[in-house]
Structure formats: C-alpha cells, structure tokens
Amino acid sequence: MQIMKSEPKYRxxxxxxxxxxxxxxxxxxxxxxxAALFPDAIDFTQETVRDQFSASTSLEDLDKLxxxxxxxxxxxxxxxxxWLEDKDLPHRILPFIxxxxxxxxxxxxxxxxxxxxxxxxxxxxTGFGVFISGPSKTADIEQSLVYGAHGAVRETVVxxxxxxxxxxx
Amino acid sequence: xxxxxxxxxxxLADEPRADWHDETLWLVRTKRDRAAAAVDEWEALREQASQxxxxxxxxxxxxxxxxxxxxxxxxxxVLWATDAEEFNRIILDIIRQHKAMNVVKSKSMLTEECxxxxxxxxxxxxxxxxxxxxxxxxxxxxxxxxxxxxxIHLKKEEIGATFHEKxxxxxxxxxxxxxxxxxxxxxxRKFLAAEVAMTGVNFAVAETGSVVVCxxxxxxxxxxxxxxxxxxxxxxxxxxxxxxxxxxxxRLLARNATGQAVTTYTxxxxxxxxxxxxxxxxxxxxxxxxxxxxxxxxxLKCIRxxxxxxxxPVFRRSGGHSYGYVIPGPIGSILAPERSRAxxxxxxxxxxxxGSCSNVCPVKIDIHEQLYRWRQxxxxxxxxxxxxxxxxxxxxxxxxxxxxYNFAGALGRFAVKYLPRFLLYLPLNVWGKARELPVPPRxxxxxxxxxxxxx
Ligand code: SF4
Numbered sequence: 001m002q003i004m005k006s007e008p009k010y011r012x013x014x015x016x017x018x019x020x021x022x023x024x025x026x027x028x029x030x031x032x033x034x035a036a037l038f039p040d041a042i043d044f045t046q047e048t049v050r051d052q053f054s055a056s057t058s059l060e061d062l063d064k065l066x067x068x069x070x071x072x073x074x075x076x077x078x079x080x081x082x083w084l085e086d087k088d089l090p091h092r093i094l095p096f097i098x099x100x101x102x103x104x105x106x107x108x109x110x111x112x113x114x115x116x117x118x119x120x121x122x123x124x125x126t127g128f129g130v131f132i133s134g135p136s137k138t139a140d141i142e143q144s145l146v147y148g149a150h151g152a153v154r155e156t157v158v159x160x161x162x163x164x165x166x167x168x169x
Numbered sequence: 170x171x172x173x174x175x176x177x178x179x180x181l182a183d184e185p186r187a188d189w190h191d192e193t194l195w196l197v198r199t200k201r202d203r204a205a206a207a208v209d210e211w212e213a214l215r216e217q218a219s220q221x222x223x224x225x226x227x228x229x230x231x232x233x234x235x236x237x238x239x240x241x242x243x244x245x246x247v248l249w250a251t252d253a254e255e256f257n258r259i260i261l262d263i264i265r266q267h268k269a270m271n272v273v274k275s276k277s278m279l280t281e282e283c284x285x286x287x288x289x290x291x292x293x294x295x296x297x298x299x300x301x302x303x304x305x306x307x308x309x310x311x312x313x314x315x316x317x318x319x320x321i322h323l324k325k326e327e328i329g330a331t332f333h334e335k336x337x338x339x340x341x342x343x344x345x346x347x348x349x350x351x352x353x354x355x356x357x358r359k360f361l362a363a364e365v366a367m368t369g370v371n372f373a374v375a376e377t378g379s380v381v382v383c384x385x386x387x388x389x390x391x392x393x394x395x396x397x398x399x400x401x402x403x404x405x406x407x408x409x410x411x412x413x414x415x416x417x418x419x420r421l422l423a424r425n426a427t428g429q430a431v432t433t434y435t436x437x438x439x440x441x442x443x444x445x446x447x448x449x450x451x452x453x454x455x456x457x458x459x460x461x462x463x464x465x466x467x468x469l470k471c472i473r474x475x476x477x478x479x480x481x482p483v484f485r486r487s488g489g490h491s492y493g494y495v496i497p498g499p500i501g502s503i504l505a506p507e508r509s510r511a512x513x514x515x516x517x518x519x520x521x522x523x524g525s526c527s528n529v530c531p532v533k534i535d536i537h538e539q540l541y542r543w544r545q546x547x548x549x550x551x552x553x554x555x556x557x558x559x560x561x562x563x564x565x566x567x568x569x570x571x572x573x574y575n576f577a578g579a580l581g582r583f584a585v586k587y588l589p590r591f592l593l594y595l596p597l598n599v600w601g602k603a604r605e606l607p608v609p610p611r612x613x614x615x616x617x618x619x620x621x622x623x624x
Contacts (some may be wrong), residue, residue, distance in 0.1 A: 006233070016430050019430070020429070020430070020431075020433065043493065049413065059361045059395055060361065063357065074358075076431075078208075078420070078430060079430035079431035079432050079516060080430065080431075081435070082588070091394075092390075092394040092442055093390070093391070093395055095393035096387045096390045096394060096434075097391065097394075097395075112416075113416065113420065114416040114419045114420050114431070115413070115416030115417070115420075116416075117416065118412055118413055118415050118554075119413070119416075121412070122410075122438055123374065123377040123379050123412050123439060124239075124376075124377045124439075124461070125539060126257035126437075126439060126440075127243075127439050127440035127441075127442070128436070128437065128438060128439060128440070128442070129436075129437045129439075130390065130434055130435065130436045130437065131295040131419075131431065131434070131435040132433065132434060133430070133431050133432070133433055134433050135540050136386055136387040136433055137385050137433055138301045138302075138349060138385060138386050138542070139318075139427075139568070140300070140301040140302035140319070140320050140349075140467075141301070141305075141320070141325050141328055141345040141348055142193075142323075142324065142325045142345060143193050143196075143318070143321075144325075144345035144346075146345050146346050146349040148349070148350070148353060149301055149349060149352075149353060149385070149388070150353060150356060150357075150386045150387045150388045150391045151297065151386065151387025151390065151391065151433070151434065152387075159552065
C-alpha cells in the first residue's frame with residue numbers, strides 16, 4: 001500500500017474523485033469478488049452474474065437494483081473519472097439506474113489527463129462508452145449541491161493494488 | 170428605454186433577489202478561476218481549443234460529410250434540417266413513425282431555439298424536460314434564464330410551491346434535498362415509460378461518427394438507455410475533427426462552466442442499443458449564413474460553457490430573461506443580432522465592454538470586440554433606435570470640433586451644478602436613471618492641464 005499511495009497520479013485520482021463526491025475503498029491485491037464488501041450488491045464482474053442479465057431484462061426489474069459492481073477500464077487522475085464501455089455492461093442503463101454504483105479499479109490503470117485517456121480509447125470499436133466521476137448530482141435549486149439527481153446516489157471506487165506494486169509494498 | 174434595459178429594471182426591482190443572483194454567479198466564477206488555475210497548461214489548452222474550432226469551422230462541409238458517413242456506418246440514421254420548421258417536422262415524423270407517446274428530453278439549447286416543445290405540444294405530444302432546472306421552468310411555463318443553470322432566477326420557496334402544486338410535495342417545503350428527491354421519483358417514472366429520448370450534443374466527432382453529451386445529473390443517459398429510440402439534436406457547429414480533440418474540450422468545459430474538473434457523466438454514443446434506433450439530426454437554422462459574416466463567424470466556436478454569463482457584470486445584475494433571446498449574456502448578445510427573429514438589436518449595447526467575457530472564454534471568442542463591432546454596424550445599418558441615432562449625431566457634431574467640445578464641457582459643468590433636480594433628472598437623461606450624477610469639477614482637465622503646466 002505504501003508504494004501505491006506515494007504514486008502522484010494515484011493520489012490525484014483519489015483527491016479528485018473525493019472532490020466529485022465519490023467514495024474510495026482501498027484493498028490489497030484483488031482476489032475474486034468484492035461482493036462481500038457490499039452485501040446487497042450484484043457483481044457484474046462475475047460472468048455467471050452477467051449471464052443472468054441481458055439487454056432484454058425489463059427496466060422495472062433493473063430499477064429495483066440497489067447496488068451494482070463493474071470493473072472500470074481505467075481512471076483519470078486529473079478529475080477522478082472512470083471509463084466504462086459496452087463490453088463491461090450487459091445493459092447500458094445499469095451504471096445509471098442503480099442507487100449505488102461500485103467500480104473496481106486496478107490502481108495501476110490510471111492516466112494523468114483526458115488527452116491520455118482519449119489515447120487509450122477506441123471509440124470506433126465500441127457502441128457506447130462513458131466517463132463517470134462521482135455520483136449523479138445537481139445544483140439546480142439555489143445552487144445547493146444535491147447527490148442523486150437521476151443517476152446513482154452513491155459512487156464507490158474500489159482501488160486494488162496491482163500485484164507488481166503490492167508485492168513490493 | 171430599450172427592451173433589455175426595461176426588463177433589467179423589473180429584475181432589479183427585487184433588490185435582495187438581484188443581489189443573490191449577482192453574488193451566486195460570482196461565486197461560480199470564482200470556482201471557475203480556481204479550477205482553471207489548477208491546470209498549468211490552461212492557456213495553452215484555450216489556444217488549442219480555439220484552433221481546433223477554427224479548423225472545424227473552416228472545413229465544416231467536409232467534416233459534416235465525414236461525420237455523416239461514419240455515423241451511418243455505425244448504424245445511426247443522420248438527418249438534415251435547414252431551419253427550425255424542418256427540424257421540428259423531422260422530430261415529429263420520427264416520433265410518429267415509432268408510434269411514441271412518451272418523449273423525454275435532456276438539455277438542448279437548439280430545441281429551445283427552434284421552439285420544439287411548443288410545436289410538439291400542438292401536435293399532441295408532451296415532451297418532458299428531464300434536467301432538473303429545465304423541468305422546474307417547464308412546470309412554470311418559463312424560459313431558461315441561463316444556458317447551464319436554467320433555473321438560477323428562482324428561489325427554493327418558489328420551486329417548493331411549484332412542486333407542491335405539480336408533484337404533491339408537502340406545502341411550504343423548500344429543502345433542496347427533499348425537492349430534488351421528489352423530482353427524481355417523478356422523472357424515473359417518465360424515463361421508464363419513455364419510447365423516445367432526445368438529447369442535445371456537446372461534441373460530434375467527425376472521425377468516429379460519435380456524439381458526446383456531458384451532464385451532471387445523468388438525465389441524458391437515463392433517457393437514452395431506457396427508451397428504444399434515441400435522437401441526438403445538434404447544430405452544425407458542434408463538429409470537431411478527431412477523437413483526440415475531445416481531450417482538450419473535456420478538460421475545459423466543466424472547469425469553465427462550474428469549476429468542476431469534469432462533468433459527472435461524459436457519454437459517448439456510437440451505435441444504437443440492441444433492438445434500438447439511433448437518429449442524429451443536424452440543424453443549420455441560420456448558422457451557415459452566420460458563418461459567411463466574417464467578423465462574426467467566430468461566435469460559432471462557442472461550446473456553451475456559460476462562463477461569459479457568470480462573469481458578466483451586466484448579466485449578473487440584469488438576469489437572463491432580460492435579454493429576450495434564447496441564449497442570454499455576452500455570447501447571446503453577439504448571436505442575437507444575426508440570428509434572433511425578434512431582432513435582439515439592443516443587446517450589443519447591454520454591455521460595459523469590460524472584456525471579461527473574452528478573458529474567460531475557453532475557445533477565445535473575441536466577444537467584447539464583436540459587441541463593439543455590432544454597435545457600429547447596427548448604427549450604420551440604421552437598425553438602432555431613432556433617439557440613439559440622433560444622440561450619436563449630436564455627439565459626433567460636438568466631438569468633432571474643439572470649440573464645440575470645450576463649450577459643451579463648460580455647459581455640462583454649469584448645468585449639473587445649477588439646474589434644479591427635476592430638470593436635470595428628466596426622463597430624457599438616461600444617465601440620470603438610478604444614478605446620481607457626479608459633482609462637477611470646477612474646471613475641465615484641459616483647463617487644469619494648461620494652468621498647471623504653463624507655470
Ligand atoms: S462564448 Fe465562450 S465563455 Fe461564453 S458560453 Fe461560449 S464558450 Fe463559454
């Protein structure tokens with residue numbers, strides 16, 4: 001953990017994610033499902049779970065989801081955003097319709113800026129992709145910040161130690 | 170008094186509200202300053218953004234064709250509209266073709282510009298605006314007063330009263346968390362029932378045929394991902410050449426708008442969802458003609474961040490509704506004389522020409538210089554008011570002669586000193602409205618200079 005925290009990119013990512021209203025959980029090397037941390041979560045990083053949901057699952061059912069887990073492709077240090085795209089999502093509405101969005105992220109997968117982020121993405125090869133930074137928010141009533149306008153009310157990013165760093169740390 | 174000045178007077182009559190408006194937007198401006206200062210290469214980014222937009226506008230035809238080809242390859246249907254009428258008709262046709270009754274829409278200044286909601290309502294289709302601020306003003310039958318903060322002119326008590334009436338929230342309740350939550354539940358039902366979802370577009374990438382929409386609330390995605398049919402509406406100027414350019418614009422947009430490092434959601438739509446349909450409607454509505462006006466074409470670089478509104482001392486103290494054009498504030502004031510059907514010709518005069526707008530603009534539009542140019546052009550084209558033209562003629566007559574200028578100065582100093590108040594503050598003297606005239610000096614600068622330098 002020591003080495004991971006001293007990485008400036010990683011530190012910026014955490015700071016900026018917090019500023020955007022996101023929560024951080026840091027865990028040691030990632031082993032299997034993190035669902036134990038979120039008892040009511042549906043963990044879409046597990047293939048068996050993915051197979052139970054598809055594009056044809058009814059919206060009414062999806063609307064009942066309390067907490068879902070996805071694997072983020074990478075994070076952006078300068079703004080705390082995490083990239084998700086079609087291949088991670090059995091249904092595109094999932095990260096928005098859930099009350100609590102949990103994103104698992106390999107903390108070695110963080111780029112500094114949006115320019116670097118776009119160098120990593122291949123828009124032409126995906127149908128839909130989104131940067132998410134923090135929970136849904138609005139300040140449309142007298143500029144008071146309120147979380148949970150339409151999308152997830154909470155966002156948690158679970159950063160796990162990449163093996164190459166944690167083995168040294 | 171011109172239209173803007175008249176409306177501003179109404180706005181200023183409620184002094185505490187006007188002060189709140191002024192201070193709140195200034196706070197947004199200071200947040201923007203902090204966010205900008207945190208990026209070392211901020212100025213370089215502005216320069217890059219400006220150049221990319223210029224490049225895009227210079228190659229607009231080619232880029233639009235490339236965009237159409239790529240988007241079509243991706244499975245989207247691309248449609249073109251020359252004007253507001255055609256645009257509205259196209260949207261209605263799509264809605265009818267899909268036999269849709271429930272339509273949701275996330276923020277799109279373009280559909281405001283084209284009066285789409287009213288048009289569709291006449292055709293029996295009620296569009297639900299899903300951005301919280303837009304939903305509030307839709308309930309109240311008002312126009313947005315700001316391009317990023319549409320309900321900034323309202324107090325929470327007014328919103329509470331509106332929600333009480335429309336959504337059955339508790340009478341007298343005005344807590345923003347409570348009200349936002351009520352809107353969330355109400356709009357969830359709308360999202361889940363929607364057959365068609367419309368969005369505006371922040372950026373359209375020619376290289377990949379994708380459209381990018383930035384929101385904080387997530388309303389664009391709740392709509393698009395829930396409804397089988399998605400429609401993205403864009404003006405021709407939203408085109409940028411390459412995917413890579415998004416890196417520059419997404420770094421600037423939210424920082425300059427609200428001081429956030431990025432919007433919560435930056436969504437990239439490339440292909441329709443399984444069993445879904447995706448339309449992209451590209452609208453001209455006067456933009457191509459505007460591009461031919463060489464000294465005003467660069468106003469089409471605007472990325473609608475709202476930065477120039479928040480910083481403008483006139484906007485902060487007159488409110489968005491005073492402008493009477495769909496895009497208020499400095500940028501609206503240079504768009505309106507070219508594009509507003511109602512004219513908007515007094516708007517270039519609703520400015521102190523302090524230049525703050527140009528200084529904050531992330532794409533470096535020379536806003537205050539265009540305001541100044543419009544004043545001259547409108548006067549030469551005799552589109553300004555008769556009183557203003559006569560006043561300008563008199564001023565020209567006085568200022569072009571040394572003797573007349575000296576005499577006028579002396580006359581002025583005499584008048585302010587000796588004329589009775591009621592004469593001095595006649596309605597004819599617009600400079601005497603809501604201000605005290607300064608105490609006149611004993612002598613003019615010229616007289617003082619001669620006296621003190623001849624010794
Ligand atoms: S003119 Fe510039 S500052 Fe004003 S809204 Fe457009 S991009 Fe922002």
